[in-house]
Amino acid sequence: MNLRAISFFLVFSASLGLAQDERELTTEELKFFESKIRPIFAEYCYKCHSAEEKIKGGLQLDNRAGLRHGGDSGVVLVPGKPAESLLVTAITWADEDYEMPPKQKLPASAIANIKKWIEMGAPDPRGSEKVVLENSIDIEEGRKFWSFQKPRRPALPEVKDEQWVKSEIDFFVMSRLETAGLTPAQDASPELLLRRLYFDLIGLPPTVPELEAYGAALRIDSDAAYRAKVDELLARPQFGERWGRHWLDVARYAESSGKEVNMTFPHAWRYRDYVIDSFNQDKPYNRFVQEQIAGDLLKIKSDEEWQENLIATGFLAIGTKGLNERNPRQFAIDLADEQIDSTTQAILGLTVSCARCHDHKFDPIPTIDYYALSGIFQSTRTYFGTVNVIVNRRGTKLLELPVPDATPMKILTTRELEAIKSRLANSEDEMAELLANRRSRQQGQNNNNQQQLNRLRTTVAQLRARLNGHDANGVAKTLAMGVQDYANPVDPTVLVRGEIDKPAQTVSRGFLQVLHHPEVPMSLPRESSGRLELARWLTSEENPLTARVMVNRIWQKLFGKGIVTSSNNFGTTGQAPTHPGLLDHLAVHFMKEGWSTKGMIRELVNSRSYRMSSTYSKAAYTKDPDNALHWRSTPRRLDAEALRDAMLVASGDLDLERPRGSMVVQVGDVGIGPRVNAAVFNRPVKYRSVYLPIVRDGLPESLALFDPADPNLVTGDRESTNVPGQALYMMNNPFVVGQGVVMARRLIEEAETSGERLTLAFQLTYGRLPSSSEIEQAKSFLWNFISVAQRKGRGREEAGILALSSFCQGLLCSAEFRYLN
């Protein structure tokens, strides 16, 4: 591992060198390369080290950049220093691990020529035509777009109906309604409003005692009761579970790498818990962002703080990864791209990644800005783990946290530890033998041999990973995903059309020019990646987007859609805000109030606008069918997590304890495939849905069917579909059927008469009392059902229980349970 670290250091010093020696080659140098060196590479090396053929060991020798960059083992060429060049070690067969070409040593003259060439400074004309990519975008002009201008708090608009407004927000909403000739819907009924508030704030329905206590409080002072309830819900630990999940959507949180080789991330859950805890602490949003982008670089007072900050940087590590990428440079650039894409969409509401291959088609983001940003991430080392089995070429270490878990995730017994060690030793011996045999054979490659070797490599990798995950006493190490700076930051090379073999000029690391403000310096330190400066720039009050994007996300979760409906796109192709003044008012307010998420939520839900009913009005509908101006509350479907949690609450089965870790911890470091798949993760559990395993392309059924955030993408708005697969699940899935049974049992236990039982059922599911006709209908359903069941040969008691269970399940299936008005 140390060797690896050193090699990375070399990689970056070499790339820096690359940027410097861009002088013209002399005729003599050119001639030497063309006549002596290129033929050697072509004849002996390209077969395994070229884009046309294979790129073994990540090393590409058919272009200058590839050769200078090196391969999996690090830098291979140090210009002027043949003795330090791994290339020379390899061709002289000086190290048994690097004997190249493997079957036959190069002729002595070729070796001498390569040494000489390296002494000359390795002049290499390939791909050195100086390409300079020009910026085609007028940044100043682009800056005029509304979202690139700093938000300013507008004056409160005039309204005619001053009786109606209760908060500053209401002025903005009412003013637009009045201008459009619309009237707001009446206030929602207390029980509808309470149900809405519970789901919006904590993702759970009110319990029956809570309903009743609230009813009593309402009679004393309804407004005070409501506000007190808001404060109470914001203070509950379930708040963080609800709102943390919203952020996890945006953070494309997952516990596996996704893509072709889908390896688990058994330590990702620490980031999940960090997010939940941060929302519960009401961590200021600017701080929250800084920790996720540059937590490892922030000043700290204690190990605990450092721990939290390191875990926060998991944000940059949990993205999708093409682990079977053969070319390490391609992988590094794709990784940086994924980080740019997620960071800019999540925090700035911009799709900066569009500029990877060409100047952004719509927004004032030139390709050179993209690469300036990319340099920051290319100077950052990402620790995401995963085991390097055959298909996974790109696994890394993990961060070892400063504060070990009080109770370790796992302890291996001495016996287990010894068993692993001895298996490892055996496998390594076997592998060495096999390799030695293979080397001694001159020709041909035995396939069985190769297969055996592959198997052994996987075994060794897995055993080593298990061993590395524990200390000498077998205690699981406390590990996390995250990032650290490389020792030497790199100034990025612009790539023409994003292709790694088409380098253009080198640029300085930096941010997006269009968001640049003179008060925030753009120059980055030479000695670090610049992530800390990036984090500060993102959360500066001069940044026109960050606060707007976040308040819009909060608004969207409470009102059903954002003020800017394209919540991940505040660029020119996004939607214009429906209430621009309100958006700016909220953004400025948010920053002034210390970026408090809870404060912003309190502000919004205490408004009268939030408390409207969802009553339909023909007149209003005709004028504003999309409810863009908010003349009523937009009805919403419970999302996947809330639906499952609400069923568990109704049946009384929900376990509010946070489970330790995740199911993914239990399956360990593996690839998701035939043996470890969604079926494994459908194991019935009773804890909250936010803790269910989030494996890419393998979400548990209870989530997968109900439009969860696709963890392959930054998700701002979830879909809300109505597909038959959902209906089949609600009708037939053993979990839902089972919840009906458990709930029926609960009704029987907690209430005496059939009338009381039915009443309780409605309270548990709809959060309200049933009407007398609803009671009558329910009774007649039960009677009818029982008589048919009895006719079909079921006993009286059995038929009764089946009927009550089916009734309960029916309520869980029904639209009123699954939607918020």
Added chain:
Amino acid sequence: MTPTEQLFSRRTALKSISSGFGYLAFAALADQEALAEGAAKTRSPLAPKDPHFEPRAKRVIFLSMRGAPSHVDTFDYKPQLQKDDGKQARNTRLRGGRLMGSPWEFSQHGKSGLWVSELMPEIAAHADELCLLSGMHTDIPNHPQAQVQMHTGTSRFVRPSLGAWTLYGLGTENANLPGFIALNPASGTAQHFGSAFLPAIHQAARFGSSSRRSARRVRGGTKEEVPNIKNLKLDTELQRLQLDYVQNLNRAKLKRDGDQPEVEGVIESFELAFRMQDEIPELMDVSGESRKTLDLYGIDGSASDGFGKQCLLARRFIEAGVRFVELSHGNWDHHRNITNDLPARCNEIDKPIAGLLADLKQRDMLKDTLVIWAGEFGRTPHGQGGDGRDHNNKGYTTWMAGGGVKGGFKYGATDPHGYEAVEGRMHIHDWHATILHALGLNHEKLTYRHAGRDFRLTDVHGIVAKEIFA
């Protein structure tokens, strides 16, 4: 049968009120104006839609061959390769770089005289229906990426699959069934069938899976392939009583709320699901098919049994109105042992596919059903380790049949050894554009706005090979 059973258990009774169930319920409750508004909003996103122009094909059966079958041993006849067998390959430095003539005989078939190898005798009998695309090429010679690209156009990003785009463009004919069905998908291939940013309803319903256990179940023909398709506690009549109660609650809510397309959607999806319980297991249970039909597809307990069942299911789904069905067959990655393994694979699919073509033809459905056969790339003309071929993305062959393409036609060609496409070159983007064209869809106009721009299956590429259409 009780009156309730008669009323509700047969899909025939329900089909008559199929797509408009909730709509009718709404009509009874709301005034005409609200109705019009509701109808505009609740029109199912999968309702049939008009294509951009007169289509040749109305539906697709995609036969996906995972692992990349060798084109030079099946559908791309290369006499020069036979002649140069054993010679050093010129345009490659890959290991074992000696050309390997196909160990199998090619001969001409049908009136068209199309060359097909002896490995596919049954399909060869349909030579006059086949449109060979021999100038195929794709970007990356790696299975996972190439498979994703074949399905979505790019392996670099998560994008909707061909089937999802088709469904998005055309909707589907039978409201009782999903519009896009994937049979026997391999695990970890969700992206091949995903809807990405398209609304989730466009993704494939996946039946059966490649794991050994469920593959056996598909062959066994039990009725429970679809998750949650059967209630283990309630029979149809009792479930209908339960559902009636639920729908009463839903309609009461609809009445209270006035305008609620979502509630309307809940009502409809329950009715479709209820009908699917009846229709899907029946469609997937092939025990009622005649021996003659089963034989036609090679469903006879032999090696062709498994894929034969899939082909038959595909025909049944297509006939029932499903827009896009994809079948999947694996283990075509013949780096070694090609002389044993390739004939075995061909044997597994030859009769089933021939049976499918024959069956579609006799039902007069081949003319507007586009059948596509494709691997993710081809294999090298030079051998690998003496008895295998390596990956080759530079030139390979796929074929289409039916759906208005020219039968007995070969479009495009590789160089004399079959290494690189040199004529009628068709990149995956071109292939996608051509498939959409057959369906009456202009690939440049089939767009979806996401993250601030209009996305296409073909990105900024794609040239329709109009030459292949009759």
